Structure formats: C-alpha cells, structure tokens
Amino acid sequence: MTQKIPVTIVSGFLGAGKTTLINKVLKEKHGEHIAVVINEFGEIGVGHQFVLDVEEEIYQMDNGCLCCTLRTDIADMLKSILMVKEQNGIRVDRVLFETTGLADPAPIAQTFINVPFLNEHFILDAVLTVVDSKNFLYQTAHQPEPAKQVGFADKIFMSKHSLVDETIYTKVINEVRSINAFAEIQDLDARPVHM
DSSP: OOOOEEEEEEEESTTSSHHHHHHHHHHSOOOOOEEEEESOSSSOOSOEEEEEESSSEEEEETTSOEEEEOOSOHHHHHHHHHHHHHHHTOOOOEEEEEOOTTOOHHHHHHHHHHOHHHHHHEEEEEEEEEEETTTHHHHHHHOSHHHHHHHHOSEEEEEOGGGSOHHHHHHHHHHHHHHOSSSEEEETTSSSOOO
C-alpha cells in the first residue's frame, strides 16, 4: 500500500491572510512538493511553468508544487491531483487546501472520514486557521464562522499584528484562547512559518 498523502486545511475569515500563509509556506525551504487547492488564482505569488490539462486548472509551479482551483467537490479535485501525479510522475508530498473565508472547516474535515477514496489515499494532517488581529473581535461579534474556524484549528496564525496596539492584540489572543485553549499560536510575520 502506498503512503497516504497528508492534507492540511487552511481556513480563516475573509481577508485574514490565508493566501499570505500559503505563499510563505511555498517559499520556505522545506523540501516538500506541495499541491495547493485554492479558490481563486491570481493571489498565489509563485510563478508557474505549465498548465496540466484536466477539468480543473492545475499548474506546475516553479518550485515543483502543484496549484489548482477548486471548481468541483473535494473528492473530485483530489482524484485529479492523484491522476496528474501518477500520469506525469509528479511528486506530491502534501496538499494544502484553502477554504473560502466563510467556510466551517469541520464538514470539510469530515469528508476525509466519510469518503472511502479520500480515506484510502489521503490523511487529514492539520487544520491551520489565520486570525485577523485587527478585525477578529468585530467579526466574532457579527459572524459565527471566525469562532468555528478558530475552534477547529490545530494551529492558529495571527495576522496584521502590526496594525493593532498591544492592548487590542492581547484581547484578541485572549478571545482566541477562550475559543480554543489547545491550538498552538504563531505570529504570521514570524520566520520561518512552521506548519
């Protein structure tokens, strides 16, 4: 049996910095070939070498990573990545899956348990959530999704720390901790970014 490919879900409310996190991960010297499932192109700042012709657009990045847009369900997209991997001999060590800003990561994670094909070929490795330090308190007061995203996270990346004073930042950290006391918290501006 072949080794399962780890999948890391990247969540965060609209404008929190999910793409910033993905770009940082892709630029790190980690030695992994990463397939990235995103919602829109144009925001991933790593050049691509060629487009592989499948139903979804799958780009081979200069750094050896695959990048694709999600236009079908998760299982179909991951089947496409496996097909491209096998037919073109492309190495895929990990999949980063970016959710929409309004997505609750729990049903996405549940998909990896409920869909036999995914369970056979992939393993859910972690859920990373990006928190917008400037807007999180307002967002959680008006929308349920940011709290759901934080509550389901294994690791939380704090973005826009430099845009708030330390008093506000401390309040945001305390709110995040009240929702999820167990997730590791890292400043998104830190180098290197550890998944």
